[in-house]
Amino acid sequence: MAPPDHPEATPRPRRRPHRVYDVGQNPEPRDSLANERTFLAWVRTSLALVAGAVAVSSPALEFPLTARLLLSLGLVLVAAVALGVGWHRWTRTEVAMRTGGPPPGFTGGMVVLGAVGLLMAGALAATLIGH
16 A cells, blocks of 8 residues: 555546546547647637638628528538537547547548538529629
8 A cells, every 4th residue: 555645545536527537548648638639629610610600690791691591500500510529539539549449530520521511612602693
C-alpha cells in the first residue's frame, strides 16, 4: 500500500463521460489533446454554419423568402449534424486510443461535406432562378 502522501494513495475523481474515460489506459497526453482540438474544430465548423444560416436569412441577399428559409434551416440542420459527428468522432477516437483499437473512419465528415455541397447547389439554383 502506498504512503498517504503518495499520488496513488489519493483517489482520482472520475472523469466524464465515463463510457470514454473508464476504459483502457490513459493515452499519451499529446494525442488526447490533439483529439480534443479536432473536436473543437468541428464545433467551430458548426458555429460557422449557423453564422451562414443567419447570413442567408438576410433580405439583403435577395433570395426568395422560401429559398432563404430552406437554406437557413438546412444550414442549421447541417450544423447540428456536424456537432454530433464531432462528438461521436471524439468519443470513438478517444476510446480507440485508450484500448489500442483502430481509429474511426471519416464517413461523418463526408456526409457533412455532401450536405453542404447540396445546400450550395440550392443557393446557386435559387440565385439563377431569382434573376
